[in-house]
Amino acid sequence: MFKKTVTMLLAMAVVGVGSLSAQGVEAAEVIKFGHVGQPGSLMDKTATEFAKRANEKLGDEAEVRVYGSSQLGGDTQMLRKLKLGTIDISLPSTVMSSVAPPFALFEMPFLVKDREHMARIRDDKLIRGKLDDAAASQNYKILGIWENGFRNITNNKRPIKTPDDLKGIKLRTPNGVWRVRMFKSYGANPTPMPYSETFVGLQTGAVDGQENPLAQIYPARFYEVQKYLSMSHHVYTPAYVLTGASWNRLSDHVKQVLEQTAQEMQPVALKYGAQLDEDLLAKLKDEGMEVNDIDHQAFIDASKPIYKSFEDEVDGGKQMVEEVQSLSKQ
Template identity: 30%
Template sequence: MKNLVPLAALVGLLAVSVPAHAQTARLGYVPTEDHPVGMASVFFAEKVKEKTDGRITIETFGNGVLGSEPQLQSSIQGGFLDVMVGPTSNLVGTVPEYLIFDLPFFYPDFEAVDAVMDGDVGKFLFERLDTEMGIVGLAYWDNGFRHITNAVRPINTIEDLSGLKIRVIPNPLFLSTFETLGTNPVPLPYPELYNALESGAVEAQETPVGLIHSSRFYEVQDHLALTGHVYTPFVLLASKRWFDGLSDEDRAAVLEAAQEAAVYQRDLSRSDADRLTGLLEEEGMQVTRLTEEEMAKLRERVAPVVERFSEEIGTDLVQQARAAMDAVAD
């Protein structure tokens, strides 16, 4: 009996080794685990655990195993899921101001994008997200500029888009944009896209090169046109029920970890885009870059769409975004 640890000492050891109020949260996302979203989700989870001294452990679930992005969003709203990453395009049904990230040919470069996301416009949108949906915006992540792939023909001119049956995000601005460009847009959840391309249910799609590569679209698509027509960010979101249930200290730690993860994810995503484009060419995709003359035709064609949806977003907010971009322009 002399070798037994006294009960009081054992309780003391347990108190030291097990953090007070320890909890496990779940984070869901749709891209693959080797996509920058997957890698940054793990980074975020590690930072949260470190900054909370182990009080919060976040388990990450990628590849859509917890559902499509709209399903994850519903789970976040209902408090059944704690954290998720998804594109802002799925938020526009309730917060139409998020359409500002779907305006075609609106953002000239990453500096302009960051000026809008990290400035007053991005903060205002997070406030709207809280009041209208009961969701907490933690940070904006990179999704890259979107490009068009298809299995029919190379895209060198605006006429080459005519009649293509293209999958788009189920979002009114995307539908209007691609209808105006002369395609036949088909709204479809992302997890269904590969099979739809493989079966021929759709002929084309438009996503950033990171998703094109990680989702292996080169297996079912022959042509990639680097149009950069839309910049749609990813956003790291938290359930209000979960986030508000944290202590002030832990909420601050989660927000700090989210910002650090945003820096990590944006750098990872953006620095990898050129390399991935090269890999897609190695996999057999024919990559085309439209001339500036043809790009001008695309911008001119969709200008009425930008004007119409700017009114729905709010012309003051659109002007605020333009001013933020002008402030960082060369």
């Protein structure tokens, strides 16, 4: 009888410990990080590395889980989910120009000269202050500024060398009003479309071309449905490590780790981006894409009206453009 009682008590203790362990696993904070990048893309590489570094610091306190390939929705859907607090972090890019006017700064063509210039822009107090305030006005918080990259044009009609070559081309663009306006001014027929739908759009001929960084073009296998790659570098788009309503429910230590790690990843993202540009251009050529350079001056001249619109319509727009231009000379 005694032996039986002891056995029952030990069994109950084991169940209790198991129950506590299960509760402990469930109690760990799960931080959902969504992005639209395909496996192997810059977004995928940076988000994965961020999660690895953050999770090492967080231990059992919380876990960052990354959901790429639009698993949690497109950029616009994820922005809504951030506001609702149903996801915790996302990595939007162009779509931010539709969130608040100052983000349209990075819609200005040929504004960012290179990644060294971008690093100075990112760290500039005036520019970062404007972006932080703009995000806060819509109940978002920027944890860090990474990279989507320098964008280039692909299409099936002809090589793009001057703005005239874009006339009549149906070009997929992200959902950003300024990108649409820019390509309309060049003579193209811009068509906003979620990134996740772009391959099928190109494959079926719903659109003739698209524009993206090489780090998005190659992983999405656009080379299978596109003939020409024009190295325009027309716009540099940052990727914003963005959080929303759920931020306030996190502990101070978790917040500190996430923000520090996001900032720690800023130069890493630029390094990854530069390496991918070099590697992927060679791969795209190997896949048979016809690659050409553009007449930059012709595009710069054609871009003057979009700058004027930005400076006229965005509060402090002229000051922001001048600040960025001044940083290119350092």
